[in-house]
Amino acid sequence: MIRESCPDCGSNKVVEQFRQGHVVCSDCGLVLDRIIDMSSQNFSSVDNGGNNLRTGPPVSNLRPDYGLSTDIGNGSRDASGTKLTSLTRHKMRRLRWMNARTSKSEIRNLRTALRELKRLAAALQLPQEAQSTASFYYRKALKKKLIRGRSINSMIAAAVYIAAREHDFAIVLKDLEDSSEVEKKIIARCMRVYMIELNIKPKVTRANSMIARLTSKLELTQETENEARKILEEARKQKLDIGKSPMSVAAAVIYLACLRTGERRTQQMVAEAAMTTPVTLRNRFRAISEALTVDVEVKRGAAATPVFFRPPVKLGRKKD
Secondary structure, eight states: OOSSSSTTTTTOEEETTTTTEEEEEEEOOOOOOOOOOHHHHHHHHEESOOOOOSSOOOOTTTTTTTTOOOOOOSSSSSSSSOOOOHHHHHHHHHHOOOOHSSSSSHHHHHHHHHHHHHHHHHHHHHHHHHHHHHHHHEEEEEEOOOOOOOOOOHHHHEEEEHHHHHTTOOOHHHHHHHHHHHHHHHHHHHHHHHHHSSOOOOOOOTTHHHHHHHHHHTTOOOHHHHHHHHHHHHHHTEEEEEEHHHHHHHHHHHHHHOOOHHHOOOOOOOOHHHSHHHHHHHHHHHHHHTTTTTTOOOGGGGGGGGOOOOOOOOOOOOOO
């Protein structure tokens, strides 16, 4: 049961963070409770008290059969422990082969697609809920027979991209192109299939979701990240991000924040982290700095050498 208020600060802003499995106060950050998934498969068998027995893992979109099917085991003994005869073992082996051969083509397709989904999720560090959403979109496309004439890898990559945007996970088509070895123009084409045929409208990618990703790549401190978010908020008030690539806008505000805090990074470093060109970075930087009347000095040569700030290491007290 979720608490109505925080016992520490008294705030009513209590939220559930399913990714971390915690119930926390959004004001002070106090962890109030843990989230435990109690869902499981329900069987018709009953215990001695007449109650339904609940056992097994919960239903998952990340399994071709939702985790509901059963397989014929490889054991050589029956349920009572009696050893099987050679004729029975041969029959079981034959049944296992027939079960594998007679599975539906849809299940075989899903097995290949979900293997690719798990590989992309591992490469991109995609959260569990985004993986489940991507699997849901792919299943809908498979039922509508939209996979015919298109490769499984391209369609699952497009589903991953739409799901990542749905869950505000910072990702671009270039990431999927590098991880799936499918050209980004093909992924974009498959993405349009989802949008038109299934009426799926992906969320608009915001530059705010890209800032944490870029600061991590550039090894910037929290102070610079906070400064970049302040600059981005001012730029959004003046609608300087409309019609611009979110990644290029995020790169520009991060470069501007670096100049403000003194934690220098070169334009080439920021452009490579944002997978854009230095020319695009300079254009966005100039537009934002001139509109916000920010007075900064872009240093050249040796004065532009990157500076990395490290938090001081806390040393423990020496024992006498």
